[in-house]
Amino acid sequence: MTATPSASPAADDNQLSLADRAFLRLRDRLIFLDIVPGMPLNEARLSVELGVGRTPLREAIKRLDSEHLVVTYPRRGTFATTVDITALSEISQVREVLEPLAAKLAAQRRGGRERDELETLARELDALGADELERDGALRWDNRVHRAVYTAAGNAHLQDTLERYSNLATRIWCVAADRMPQLQGHVEEHATLLRAVLDGDPDTAQAVMLHHVRDFEEHIRQVL
Known part of the structure; x- marks a missing residue:
């Protein structure tokens, strides 16, 4: 990598x-x-x-x-702490509501003060090779993009809450990642998300993020 x-x-x-x-x-x-x-x-x-x-x-x-x-x-x-896989459903219930909200707010602000960082992330994702989206790299890219979107939403309380739940979800993902062949496609979806945010398209950003979170839970459940 x-x-x-x-x-x-x-x-x-x-x-x-x-x-x-x-x-x-x-x-x-x-x-x-x-x-x-x-x-x-x-x-x-x-x-x-x-x-x-x-x-x-x-x-x-x-x-x-x-x-x-x-x-x-x-x-x-x-x-x-141990990784509580049984908490996946509760974590996902929160993320399905708040993650799309963060994406929508970020798009309404067109990235706000974090626009330069989001543009850099979008360019870097476009330039990545398949070997750079293997397990560890994919996990870290996913986490980096999500954190950037949370910040771009411009709501410190929302950001703090989402980071906590995202951290717990990432730990579960790490447990299952070796059995998830779809990691590359999961991360590549971020390119669409980032473009919607940068273009100021809140509806698309919200829809992409909702699908992204639901897709995450579905893939986890398939391998656990």
């Missing part, structure tokens, strides 16, 4: 607090299962790996706990 995107929107780490930096890096390790579900988090090792002290690291872990990505047990420590 020649190009795997950052799972997070482009951002200057220097503009983030140490706690925010630790949170973002650990969050992506957890949602892409680089930290195996059920694995204990070693604070001493993570502090060295992330280049942050114990205090900002613990702040990050507290946030991750609130997003159900880690769980802390008294006198036992902190562990990556």
Whole structure:
């Protein structure tokens, strides 16, 4: 694979607090299962790996706990949560309502302040080869596009809610991804979505996103 995107929107780490930096890096390790579900988090090792002290690291872990990505047990420590596949239906019910809304709002704003980023994503997707849309690359491209659309919607409360549910959905996708041959088509659908947003076509953006989310759940259910 020649190009795997950052799972997070482009951002200057220097503009983030140490706690925010630790949170973002650990969050992506957890949602892409680089930290195996059920694995204990070693604070001493993570502090060295992330280049942050114990205090900002613990702040990050507290946030991750609130997003159900880690769980802390008294006198036992902190562990990556298991992937709750049974929650797929409830997660999808929320996403089917809010994801199309985010796409519609983003299209009404034609991307708003994030227009340049969306245009860059659209160009990069058009230039991708099939080998760059294999399992890991496809998962990360999907996550990157969704996060960009959430931001472009211009509603911080909606963005925060969708990111939480998207993170949980991505963990389920990671469990099933090796058995899902349709990953390339799933990500290529983003090109249509991004174009609708950039063209200011809220109806199309909303419809494409709704189909995208429903298609995701259907494919997951076929292999689990």
